[in-house]
Amino acid sequence: MSHKVYNWQLKRKMKYKYPQVRPQRQVAWVFDTNKCIACQTCTFACKNAWTSGKGQEYMWWNNVETKPWGFYPLGWDVRILEKLGAQKWRGDTYKGDTIFETPGYGEETLGFIPDDDDYMYPNIGEDEGSVAVKKGEYIKVPHQPWMFYLQRICNHCTYPACLGSCPRKSIYKRKEDGIVLIDQKRCRGYQECVKGCPYKKSFFRASTKKSEKCISCYPAVEKGKQTQCVQNCIGKIRLFGYKSKWRSPRADNPIDYLVHIAKIALPLYPQFGLEPNVYYIPPVNVPENFNKQLFGPGARRAVQMYGRAAKDKKLIGILMLMGCTDKIIHSFKVKGDLARGFAYGYDEKGREIIKVPLKEPIIIRKQHDKQRDVRRISIT
Numbered sequence: 001m002s003h004k005v006y007n008w009q010l011k012r013k014m015k016y017k018y019p020q021v022r023p024q025r026q027v028a029w030v031f032d033t034n035k036c037i038a039c040q041t042c043t044f045a046c047k048n049a050w051t052s053g054k055g056q057e058y059m060w061w062n063n064v065e066t067k068p069w070g071f072y073p074l075g076w077d078v079r080i081l082e083k084l085g086a087q088k089w090r091g092d093t094y095k096g097d098t099i100f101e102t103p104g105y106g107e108e109t110l111g112f113i114p115d116d117d118d119y120m121y122p123n124i125g126e127d128e129g130s131v132a133v134k135k136g137e138y139i140k141v142p143h144q145p146w147m148f149y150l151q152r153i154c155n156h157c158t159y160p161a162c163l164g165s166c167p168r169k170s171i172y173k174r175k176e177d178g179i180v181l182i183d184q185k186r187c188r189g190y191q192e193c194v195k196g197c198p199y200k201k202s203f204f205r206a207s208t209k210k211s212e213k214c215i216s217c218y219p220a221v222e223k224g225k226q227t228q229c230v231q232n233c234i235g236k237i238r239l240f241g242y243k244s245k246w247r248s249p250r251a252d253n254p255i256d257y258l259v260h261i262a263k264i265a266l267p268l269y270p271q272f273g274l275e276p277n278v279y280y281i282p283p284v285n286v287p288e289n290f291n292k293q294l295f296g297p298g299a300r301r302a303v304q305m306y307g308r309a310a311k312d313k314k315l316i317g318i319l320m321l322m323g324c325t326d327k328i329i330h331s332f333k334v335k336g337d338l339a340r341g342f343a344y345g346y347d348e349k350g351r352e353i354i355k356v357p358l359k360e361p362i363i364i365r366k367q368h369d370k371q372r373d374v375r376r377i378s379i380t
């Protein structure tokens with residue numbers, strides 16, 4: 001039996017196993033792909049915190065792939081895209097099928113289980129461009145050979161395929177924050193969640209015969225802290241917080257502003273139908289059709305808006321706030337002009353927790369520091 005539920009990312013109703021029940025508030029992430037340097041600090045922060053045990057060696061709840069040739073597990077997206085077929089958008093309304101509307105006989109979702117060998121190369125295609133660089137070629141904008149880094153975690157979806165696929169009902173979505181978890185006492189290791197999740201972020205642990213996945217660092221989240229992958233990001237590309245419902249976004253909520261108001265942050269493969277809650281600012285150096293395949297029809301507008309970000313004080317303010325505090329920013333405010341203004345972040349009770357300049361100050365130091373008796377190569 002299936003139900004009709006509304007997916008705001010597709011602008012239509014779709015089939016899902018369970019009735020529509022949205023949490024009281026939904027955790028969400030925004031990743032700015034244009035600032036990522038693929039240092040993998042987020043990856044190892046997550047690994048050290050959650051998957052350093054026996055049987056978890058191959059588990060990367062967080063990973064950073066180089067697109068277009070990087071995948072973990074191997075071919076995780078192209079394989080499900082081939083099964084699903086070409087996208088069919090009419091404006092910003094999706095007219096094609098989701099993975100819940102095209103399952104095989106006796107299946108809850110359209111999916112596959114990767115082979116063991118598919119998990120052997122987590123950094124395949126790393127730093128590899130779309131085509132070879134020819135002799136005498138130099139970088140132009142837009143780039144000829146191109147690549148970009150795609151940061152991936154569990155999306156803690158509104159309509160999780162792992163939850164819809166589990167015959168044991170061992171997967172649940174918390175009503176207080178929308179975090180998706182696996183009840184280890186109920187799980188029997190059937191791996192239907194691994195098969196069903198199109199993002200392949202549910203993993204089977206052979207040593208315990210149970211499945212595991214990202215838990216959104218909920219012990220930290222419950223104390224008002226952002227997740228490990230966000231806190232440890234060197235490039236300050238990540239933001240974690242709570243997203244309001246699409247019908248009632250708050251202009252002072254940084255996640256809402258990026259997702260619902262500015263619409264510069266977009267879901268990954270919205271055509272899958274899961275209404276994922278990880279959002280990406282698309283790369284500006286990538287062909288438009290490739291961006292559309294990953295992020296939907298809003299990708300072109302998002303890239304254009306990113307290029308005009310200097311004209312939007314609020315957008316600049318949020319981008320500057322990203323990565324500047326380990327606490328969850330519930331609301332923000334921008335004061336002053338772009339040259340001398342500041343962005344302020346506030347906690348759930350409205351208390352100021354962070355203040356950053358809209359424009360990073362440039363400090364020129366003397367080449368010779370008499371006090372320390374050293375000479376500097378870089379003086380800015």
